[in-house]
Amino acid sequence: MSESTSTKPRSLAEIFNASGSHFDEVTPYVWGPAGAATVKALNLRPGDHVLDACAGSGASALPAAVAVAPSGQVLAVDLAADLLALGKAAAERQALRNIEFRTGDVTKMRFDRRFDAVCCAYGVFFLPSMDSDVTTLLRAVRPGGRFAFTVWHDDALYDFTKAFLEAVTARSDGPGAFGGSADGQPHPITRIDTEAKISAWASSLGAVDVTTTVERIRVPRSDDFGWALVLGSGLRGHLLDLDAGHIADVRDRFLALLTERGISEIKCDSLIVSGRTQDSGDSD
Numbered sequence: 001m002s003e004s005t006s007t008k009p010r011s012l013a014e015i016f017n018a019s020g021s022h023f024d025e026v027t028p029y030v031w032g033p034a035g036a037a038t039v040k041a042l043n044l045r046p047g048d049h050v051l052d053a054c055a056g057s058g059a060s061a062l063p064a065a066v067a068v069a070p071s072g073q074v075l076a077v078d079l080a081a082d083l084l085a086l087g088k089a090a091a092e093r094q095a096l097r098n099i100e101f102r103t104g105d106v107t108k109m110r111f112d113r114r115f116d117a118v119c120c121a122y123g124v125f126f127l128p129s130m131d132s133d134v135t136t137l138l139r140a141v142r143p144g145g146r147f148a149f150t151v152w153h154d155d156a157l158y159d160f161t162k163a164f165l166e167a168v169t170a171r172s173d174g175p176g177a178f179g180g181s182a183d184g185q186p187h188p189i190t191r192i193d194t195e196a197k198i199s200a201w202a203s204s205l206g207a208v209d210v211t212t213t214v215e216r217i218r219v220p221r222s223d224d225f226g227w228a229l230v231l232g233s234g235l236r237g238h239l240l241d242l243d244a245g246h247i248a249d250v251r252d253r254f255l256a257l258l259t260e261r262g263i264s265e266i267k268c269d270s271l272i273v274s275g276r277t278q279d280s281g282d283s284d
Contacts, residue, residue, distance in 0.1 A: 012126055015237040016056070016080035022232035024057055024086055029219045030229070030268045031121070034150050035059030037215045038121045041148040041274040044068050048116040052076040053106040053137055054123025058087030058099075060150075064119065065091065065099040074099040075115075077106040107133040117146040122270075124149050125189035126234075135205050144279035147207065153214060153269040154193035160258070160266050164230055167254035168238050198273045208282050210275040217268040223255050229266065230254070 016023070023031070038060045044050065044067040052061040055076035065074045076099060078084050084101040091099050102109075107127060118141050120134075127133035138147060192198040195212045202210045219225060230236060239247050 011079075012234075013079040013081075015234060015240065016078075017082040018240060019080075019232045019236050020082055021086075022228050022236075023083055024232070025225075025228040026232040027057065027059055029225065030217055031056065031059035033217055034215055034268075034270050034272075035061075035121055036063050037213075037270075037272055038119050038148045038150045039063045039067060041211075041213070041272050042067075042117045042119055042146045044072070044117060044146075046070065046072055048072045049113065050074045051106075051111075051115040051118040051137070051140055053118060053120040054078055054126065055084065055087065055101070056080070056121075057083045058090055058101070060119050060121045061087060061099055061101075062090060062094065062096065064117075065096045066094075069096070069098055072098060072116075075111075076101045077104060077109065079103070079105060107136050111140055114142040115140055115145065116142060117148075119148045119150075121150040122152070125151060125187065125192070130188045130191075131201075131205065138205060138207065138277050141277045143277060144281075145277050146274065147202075147277065148272055148274040149198075149202070150215070150270050150272045151189060151192055151198065153271055154190075156267055156269045158267075159261065159263055160226070160229070161235070163257040163261065163263070164235055164250075164254050165238070167250045167257060170253055192273075193271070195271060198271050202273050202275060206278055207275040208278055210273060212271055212273045215270045215272055217270060219266045219268060221258060221264050221266050226255060226258060226266065227251055 044064060046068055048068040049072060050064045050068060052064060052074060055061045055078045058076055061074050061076035068074065076087060081103040084103055088101045118137050124130055124134055141147060192201050199210050199212045
C-alpha cells in the first residue's frame, strides 16, 4: 500500500512542514507528473476557477493556473504553510499571477463563489472524515463542474514502505503501530485503492460521469531518492520524535533492506478518479 500509514500522533501540518525541501526533491519524479495528470483529467479551460485542496507545494495548482490563464484563477489550500511558501516561490518564478496560496483547513473554509473544478492529489485519505469532507469539497463546485482526485494504487510503495517500517521498529523506540487509523480501523485509503473501489466511492458521493485511470509512475531506486521520498512524504511522521543518531540508524537499515531485497525500482503508481458534480440535467 502507500506511504499514508498512520500519522495521527503528530499533526499533518507539522509532518509536512518538516518535509520542506525534501518534498520538492520528490516533485520532478512523483508529485509533478501526478499533479500534471490530475489537472489533465479536469479538462480545464481558460477562465475557469479552480480549488486545489491539500495543494502542498503546488504540483497540481501550478499547471492548473497555466491551463486557466489569463482570466481564470486557482486557489491552493493546505495546512502546511512551509509547503505553500515553496509553491508561491515557484509561481513567482513562472510569473503566474492568477494563483493564491492560502493556509488552512479546506474543509472548514467558506468561499465567496462556487468553483468550476476541484482537485486533490494525494490528500483525500488524510481528511479527518473522508466521505463527508469530500462531499463538502464537491459542494464547493458549481452544478456540472469537474473534479479529479489522485490516490495511491493498492500496491504502490508496498515493498518500499514495508522496508522503511521494519527499519523504524528495528532501530528505534519510535511510533509502534502502523497501517491503521487512530481508532485501530483500516486506513481510509484501503477503501479507494483500486479502480473499481474508487469509482464506486465517487459515485456513492453523488458524482456522475465517473472515470478512473491508472497513472504509471516508476522511479529507479537510488539511496538519495529513496531517502528523499521518506523525508518528503507522510512517512516522515515516524521520524519526528527520534534523535539524529536514531534517524541515521533507520536510514542505514532501510537502505540496506532495499538493496538486500533487490528493489531497483520504486513503484509509485496512482489512481486518478474524475467526473462531474450533478446538475439539473442529471437524473437521480
